[in-house]
Amino acid sequence: MSAEATITRGADALGAAFDFKSLVDKRHDYARAWKAKTGGKVLGWFEPYFPEEIAYAAGMLPVRILARHEVDDISDKWIYSSCYPVRDMVNQLLKGRYDYVDGLVNVEGCQWMYNAFEVMMNNRESLFYHYLFLPDYTNAATSKDVAKNEFAVLADRFKGWTGKSITDADLDAAIEVYNHNRLLLRRINELRRADRPVISGSEMMNLVLADQVMDKAEMNVILEDFIKELGLRKPGPDKIRLMIVGSETWDARLEELVEAQGANVVADELDNGTSYYWNNVLPQEDRLMALALRYLGRPHSALKDNNYRRRPQHIFELAEDFNVDGVLLEKQIYCHSHGSDMYAVWKMLRERYIPYHYFERGSLLPEDETAARLEAFLSMLKPGLNHLAGWHKKFGED
Amino acid sequence: MVLQYAKWPEIQWMSDDAGWKEAKTITAGVDIGTTSAQAAVVADGQLAAYAGIRAGTDFRKTADEVMALALGASGITLERLSAVGATGFGKRNAAFATESLDEVSCHGKGARFIYGSEVTTVVDLGAQTVTAIKLYEWDRVWDFAMNDICATGMGRNIEMVCDLLHVPIGEIGEYSLDLGGKPDPEPVSTTCYNYAGTETMGLFRPEFRGDTLNGNEICASHLFAVAWRVLGVIGKLQSLEPGDIKVEGKLGFTGGLAHNAGVTRRIERELDTTALTSEYDPMLAGAIGAALLVLPEAAERGGVR
Numbered sequence: 001m002s003a004e005a006t007i008t009r010g011a012d013a014l015g016a017a018f019d020f021k022s023l024v025d026k027r028h029d030y031a032r033a034w035k036a037k038t039g040g041k042v043l044g045w046f047e048p049y050f051p052e053e054i055a056y057a058a059g060m061l062p063v064r065i066l067a068r069h070e071v072d073d074i075s076d077k078w079i080y081s082s083c084y085p086v087r088d089m090v091n092q093l094l095k096g097r098y099d100y101v102d103g104l105v106n107v108e109g110c111q112w113m114y115n116a117f118e119v120m121m122n123n124r125e126s127l128f129y130h131y132l133f134l135p136d137y138t139n140a141a142t143s144k145d146v147a148k149n150e151f152a153v154l155a156d157r158f159k160g161w162t163g164k165s166i167t168d169a170d171l172d173a174a175i176e177v178y179n180h181n182r183l184l185l186r187r188i189n190e191l192r193r194a195d196r197p198v199i200s201g202s203e204m205m206n207l208v209l210a211d212q213v214m215d216k217a218e219m220n221v222i223l224e225d226f227i228k229e230l231g232l233r234k235p236g237p238d239k240i241r242l243m244i245v246g247s248e249t250w251d252a253r254l255e256e257l258v259e260a261q262g263a264n265v266v267a268d269e270l271d272n273g274t275s276y277y278w279n280n281v282l283p284q285e286d287r288l289m290a291l292a293l294r295y296l297g298r299p300h301s302a303l304k305d306n307n308y309r310r311r312p313q314h315i316f317e318l319a320e321d322f323n324v325d326g327v328l329l330e331k332q333i334y335c336h337s338h339g340s341d342m343y344a345v346w347k348m349l350r351e352r353y354i355p356y357h358y359f360e361r362g363s364l365l366p367e368d369e370t371a372a373r374l375e376a377f378l379s380m381l382k383p384g385l386n387h388l389a390g391w392h393k394k395f396g397e398d
Numbered sequence: 399m400v401l402q403y404a405k406w407p408e409i410q411w412m413s414d415d416a417g418w419k420e421a422k423t424i425t426a427g428v429d430i431g432t433t434s435a436q437a438a439v440v441a442d443g444q445l446a447a448y449a450g451i452r453a454g455t456d457f458r459k460t461a462d463e464v465m466a467l468a469l470g471a472s473g474i475t476l477e478r479l480s481a482v483g484a485t486g487f488g489k490r491n492a493a494f495a496t497e498s499l500d501e502v503s504c505h506g507k508g509a510r511f512i513y514g515s516e517v518t519t520v521v522d523l524g525a526q527t528v529t530a531i532k533l534y535e536w537d538r539v540w541d542f543a544m545n546d547i548c549a550t551g552m553g554r555n556i557e558m559v560c561d562l563l564h565v566p567i568g569e570i571g572e573y574s575l576d577l578g579g580k581p582d583p584e585p586v587s588t589t590c591y592n593y594a595g596t597e598t599m600g601l602f603r604p605e606f607r608g609d610t611l612n613g614n615e616i617c618a619s620h621l622f623a624v625a626w627r628v629l630g631v632i633g634k635l636q637s638l639e640p641g642d643i644k645v646e647g648k649l650g651f652t653g654g655l656a657h658n659a660g661v662t663r664r665i666e667r668e669l670d671t672t673a674l675t676s677e678y679d680p681m682l683a684g685a686i687g688a689a690l691l692v693l694p695e696a697a698e699r700g701g702v703r
Contacts, residue, residue: 333546355541357542357543358543358634359544359546360546368487372487372500372501373544375500376500376501376502376503376539376542377542379500379502379503379539380502380538380539380540380541380542
């Protein structure tokens with residue numbers, strides 16, 4: 001099959017030639033159509049440590065609950081002083097935007113997410129709910145056993161709910177699909193290392209978000225076609241290279257603002273970005289243990305890193321590998337996990353003379369203010385001086 | 399009665415040396431802020447004229463007015479200017495500008511002009527935002543930090559306090575420092591200027607506090623909170639550890655609140671440093687910086703627009 005013909009197959013599935021943003025926007029239609037076609041259950045999940053493979057093995061479609069920018073006239077009644085994304089999730093869920101979802105799973109982590117989960121339990125009693133415990137001490141001696149046992153409890157609950165036992169073969173198939181998916185995402189992400197990447201930051205972010213609301217087997221076909229299309233693209237112009245680190249961003253608006261200023265986001269360390277697909281499940285006889293090790297061993301989210309402080313090193317390695325000129329540290333207002341973690345990141349960046357700019361945001365990015373910040377930050381990094389002035393060296397030293 | 403306490407005097411100045419009009423390259427800068435607007439004219443790198451006015455609700459009209467005031471009766475028209483740089487919150491409304499520039503670069507450049515090359519840390523105290531800027535020894539920004547979303551409107555809030563206390567804004571700083579030898583009272587809320595404003599208004603009501611504060615102390619409490627918040631922004635710029643707030647090199651204030659000793663001296667006290675002073679009005683930093691930043695390219699073109 002020719003490259004062009006293959007690309008058309010992916011384009012048909014999307015309704016537009018690799019318009020991943022459109023797919024994210026139409027995710028509710030997609031899930032409803034999936035449900036009508038398969039008769040399966042759709043499971044909504046909140047937290048980055050949810051082992052989707054188990055739900056997929058049980059025949060479900062796991063979809064991430066994404067915060068959007070919708071007028072919120074509901075959440076004030078139910079949830080007080082949480083971060084904006086969580087309030088927005090409650091707003092959307094209670095308004096029925098996710099009326100096709102049959103159940104919700106939350107994983108031990110952010111307190112605000114748990115609040116949203118509780119609100120839903122109190123308001124939509126007919127849904128299936130499960131709270132999955134996952135240790136904050138991800139590397140403690142018994143953590144993997146605890147996680148494995150919790151995953152087994154989750155699988156049992158799914159069995160009780162759907163009537164279907166999850167066999168080893170089911171888990172193997174799900175792991176195979178998810179591993180392949182992560183591999184494809186990593187392959188695409190690797191292209192961003194190039195001096196002149198063929199993929200923009202906003203396209204990559206929309207792609208990863210679309211990946212989190214679609215059937216992975218179907219997404220894998222699209223990604224394979226997309227990789228072929230990327231091979232045909234000409235390199236983009238030389239631009240200032242930025243990295244985004246911080247609270248989950250839920251959309252690609254920040255990347256778009258960066259691009260509007262003539263720069264590009266070439267790397268990120270976000271739970272809904274590279275951290276989502278960074279590591280694979282290493283197969284072993286005990287499938288649930290393999291999954292436990294994968295999720296405990298993924299790049300730490302801020303929540304799970306307080307006892308280890310491994311994020312700064314991972315962020316540094318990404319910054320080096322992707323040759324970034326500067327880092328945008330963004331934090332959602334009231335994001336307690338990144339609020340307590342951010343200082344360790346900026347300390348590392350400052351010690352290693354990597355330029356960064358830190359700012360707070362709501363789920364709706366204040367565009368004028370953010371544009372003013374970006375403009376000033378990019379002026380600071382403009383080529384001609386940033387590489388020559390030696391910002392890796394301490395000021396005043398040779 | 400219309401309260402006038404928050405109103406500061408508008409300014410206009412032009413060089414006595416009329417020779418500047420014959421300069422090869424004349425550039426201008428406008429800084430359209432939320433509360434004030436400034437324009438500066440630079441002739442072959444020398445400050446030739448400037449003006450500063452209160453920003454109205456119509457930014458475009460404000461930009462036109464302040465530029466016209468700076469050019470005054472010089473006979474220099476906008477077309478004669480080799481380049482015009484615009485900066486500030488309302489910069490898009492300066493229709494006559496040839497270039498749009500970011501605030502950080504402009505204030506950094508302007509501060510270097512106002513305070514000289516020894517200034518390395520610039521703190522722009524604006525009506526809407528606070529920006530701390532660290533400069534290299536040469537004219538380039540090393541780092542900057544801005545206040546958070548929920549801490550905007552600081553300068554505007556102080557204007558409100560002036561009206562409430564019936565103290566002219568030019569005197570409010572010294573007024574807050576006149577505590578009869580007593581130390582500063584506890585600051586009002588340092589989280590958000592809306593909270594700070596509300597809490598300050600509460601201090602006027604004796605039943606809210608057993609130890610009723612006089613006007614000077616109320617003002618001190620408010621301005622201490624402002625200084626506290628500014629210190630947080632400076633801390634983001636310099637520190638490796640939370641709470642480790644220090645200034646490397648010399649400090650220079652820009653923006654309207656640089657005139658407010660009640661804020662600047664409290665910052666100096668906490669940082670154990672003395673800020674640089676200058677014959678130039680620190681409010682002009684953004685406009686002067688904009689005029690200077692568009693100068694090199696304009697000069698390269700031979701002064702032709």
